[in-house]
Amino acid sequence: MEQLLIKLGQYMFVIFGLLAVGGAGVLIFSKSAVHSVIGFLFSMICVAGCFLSLQAEFLGVAQLLVYAGGIVVLFLFVVMLVELTKYQEKGIFQTQTKFAIPLVGLGLLAFAGVFRTALFGASTNEALTLQPGLVGATENLGNAQAVSRGLFANFILPFEILSVILLVALVGAIVLAKSERV
Amino acid sequence: MTPTLTQYLVISLLQIVVVMGFVMTLVPLLTFAERKVIGYVQVRLGATRVAGGLWGAQRGRTHQSRTFTGGLNGFMWWLGRWPVISIFRGLPMFIADALKLLTKEDIVPIEADKAVFVLSPALAMVAAFTVFAAIGFAPGALFYFPAKFPYLGGLPFYGFLTDLNVGLLFILGVASVGVYGIVLGAWASNSKYPLLGGLRSAAQIVSYEVPLTLSLLVPVVLTGSLNFNEMSTRMATDIPVNGLVGIGRTLLMFVGFFVYTTCGFAETNRTPFDLAEAENELVAGFHTEYSGMKFSFFFLSEYASMITVSALASAFFLGGHYLLPFGLQPTWNHFFQNSPSAFLAWTCTPSILWFLLKIFFLLFVFLWVRATVPRYRYDQLMDVGWKFLIPYTLVMFVIAALLRYAA
Numbered sequence: 001m002e003q004l005l006i007k008l009g010q011y012m013f014v015i016f017g018l019l020a021v022g023g024a025g026v027l028i029f030s031k032s033a034v035h036s037v038i039g040f041l042f043s044m045i046c047v048a049g050c051f052l053s054l055q056a057e058f059l060g061v062a063q064l065l066v067y068a069g070g071i072v073v074l075f076l077f078v079v080m081l082v083e084l085t086k087y088q089e090k091g092i093f094q095t096q097t098k099f100a101i102p103l104v105g106l107g108l109l110a111f112a113g114v115f116r117t118a119l120f121g122a123s124t125n126e127a128l129t130l131q132p133g134l135v136g137a138t139e140n141l142g143n144a145q146a147v148s149r150g151l152f153a154n155f156i157l158p159f160e161i162l163s164v165i166l167l168v169a170l171v172g173a174i175v176l177a178k179s180e181r182v
Numbered sequence: 183m184t185p186t187l188t189q190y191l192v193i194s195l196l197q198i199v200v201v202m203g204f205v206m207t208l209v210p211l212l213t214f215a216e217r218k219v220i221g222y223v224q225v226r227l228g229a230t231r232v233a234g235g236l237w238g239a240q241r242g243r244t245h246q247s248r249t250f251t252g253g254l255n256g257f258m259w260w261l262g263r264w265p266v267i268s269i270f271r272g273l274p275m276f277i278a279d280a281l282k283l284l285t286k287e288d289i290v291p292i293e294a295d296k297a298v299f300v301l302s303p304a305l306a307m308v309a310a311f312t313v314f315a316a317i318g319f320a321p322g323a324l325f326y327f328p329a330k331f332p333y334l335g336g337l338p339f340y341g342f343l344t345d346l347n348v349g350l351l352f353i354l355g356v357a358s359v360g361v362y363g364i365v366l367g368a369w370a371s372n373s374k375y376p377l378l379g380g381l382r383s384a385a386q387i388v389s390y391e392v393p394l395t396l397s398l399l400v401p402v403v404l405t406g407s408l409n410f411n412e413m414s415t416r417m418a419t420d421i422p423v424n425g426l427v428g429i430g431r432t433l434l435m436f437v438g439f440f441v442y443t444t445c446g447f448a449e450t451n452r453t454p455f456d457l458a459e460a461e462n463e464l465v466a467g468f469h470t471e472y473s474g475m476k477f478s479f480f481f482l483s484e485y486a487s488m489i490t491v492s493a494l495a496s497a498f499f500l501g502g503h504y505l506l507p508f509g510l511q512p513t514w515n516h517f518f519q520n521s522p523s524a525f526l527a528w529t530c531t532p533s534i535l536w537f538l539l540k541i542f543f544l545l546f547v548f549l550w551v552r553a554t555v556p557r558y559r560y561d562q563l564m565d566v567g568w569k570f571l572i573p574y575t576l577v578m579f580v581i582a583a584l585l586r587y588a589a
Contacts, residue, residue, distance in 0.1 A: 034369055058351070061348045064355035068359050072362075073365070
């Protein structure tokens with residue numbers, strides 16, 4: 001029975017993967033923006049299916065909750081509300097270039113330092129944390145527990161840096177959106 | 183005794199049939215209950231008879247009792263001589279409602295985006311019904327098949343479909359896909375009022391999803407689990423009988439119940455938060471252009487999500503399959519567990535009956551609120567969501583973490 005289920009899981013992964021690629025194709029090639037968003041949604045749900053077929057149920061459900069349930073709704077909202085043709089070139093970036101380039105260079109160096117250890121280090125399981133006392137094995141834990149231990153104990157530094165990247169994206173979005181009303 | 187794969191699949195299929203049958207009968211009964219409850223709240227009788235014949239309205243001067251529905255009405259009226267049964271005089275109404283929805287003409291507007299127009303009611307329906315895969319109606323085996331039962335003898339029939347490790351997240355994730363049914367259906371209708379309703383609904387559901395999820399984080403933090411059955415059992419029983427931590431948990435569950443139910447009302451688009459279909463402003467909101475079976479899919483999904491919200495609220499805040507809500511069960515058990523009275527001892531044990539009763543009571547609350555509370559204005563809706571509920575739930579979350587730390 002176990003063998004059969006594992007076999008089935010492998011086929012499901014391939015099927016969901018192909019469906020996700022199909023959804024991504026709709027996202028790129030369809031003429032209507034709302035159809036693109038539907039393709040995106042389909043693709044995201046199929047990626048969640050891929051995670052589930054790999055028995056990573058926490059990741060699969062989180063994918064469903066965050067992407068399908070949250071982010072794509074906002075995409076749809078924006079696509080339905082905003083006329084995309086209205087936007088033109090605005091010269092809001094030119095004044096900040098000379099400060100921005102050194103900052104970006106500095107950030108890149110810091111990120112590279114951390115991710116070099118994460119990706120090309122002695123072992124990809126090597127923990128990246130300031131408190132080595134918290135580090136523990138993740139093999140024999142449940143799905144959600146393993147993810148949380150990985151995020152908040154073993155790999156806290158890359159995790160925090162990723163959150164900084166997201167913050168930068170957030171600030172950038174606010175700068176773009178508020179440029180006229182300030 | 184472990185089942186083989188085929189036995190396992192057969193039992194799962196039976197379970198799915200039972201759960202879907204339960205939901206599919208509860209939904210039309212709920213529409214009947216809605217007519218009656220709102221009727222009595224507004225000092226009317228509500229539905230008491232079925233109008234028209236089975237094949238269209240009655241024509242000519244046919245005597246009432248000669249037609250099928252006339253005879254049915256007469257029979258129900260005769261049954262209603264007894265006090266409680268008289269409430270159910272209009273019960274055939276729910277079958278008539280279902281037949282009406284099934285046989286109505288299915289109109290698709292010419293200017294509509296046909297594919298999306300057909301897709302969106304299905305999306306709403308699938309999302310609302312898939313959720314029941316992770317809801318545990320009873321934590322263990324509901325019953326065992328008797329030994330002589332062909333093929334399945336001696337095997338357990340569980341009170342849940344799946345025992346997912348991340349059941350709660352699954353419910354939230356699948357339920358959040360349901361909003362696409364409303365938004366895409368509104369957009370595909372290619373009409374002004376549905377679009378306004380759909381945009382309102384998208385903003386409302388995205389806003390209220392935050393406090394809803396945060397208020398459900400309280401039981402997650404208190405129990406340290408995401409498994410539906412484990413969470414509901416531990417929320418009901420795993421509480422110190424006395425001491426500050428126990429009192430704090432009870433208070434937190436009491437407040438959390440109201441916060442969660444409020445967000446649940448908004449998530450299911452029910453009054454006082456039904457701005458997506460505010461009929462005095464938007465005709466019928468997002469489903470203005472829908473008719474026939476496609477409309478009834480939206481209708482069914484709304485009522486199914488009401489059942490989901492009731493099930494979650496009663497499982498995590500009202501003590502689930504135990505008698506007493508808000509974590510008072512351990513105190514009750516402390517006094518009555520070894521009571522000589524068999525009935526009192528029985529109230530200390532879990533039973534699916536309590537869970538179903540709590541669900542029915544919460545469904546009644548849905549109808550009760552609809553009959554009494556007026557609709558919010560849109561800016562008030564957003565104020566309630568962002569300025570009150572989200573801060574409240576964040577404070578609750580911190581208190582829950584402190585209680586967990588103290589315990």
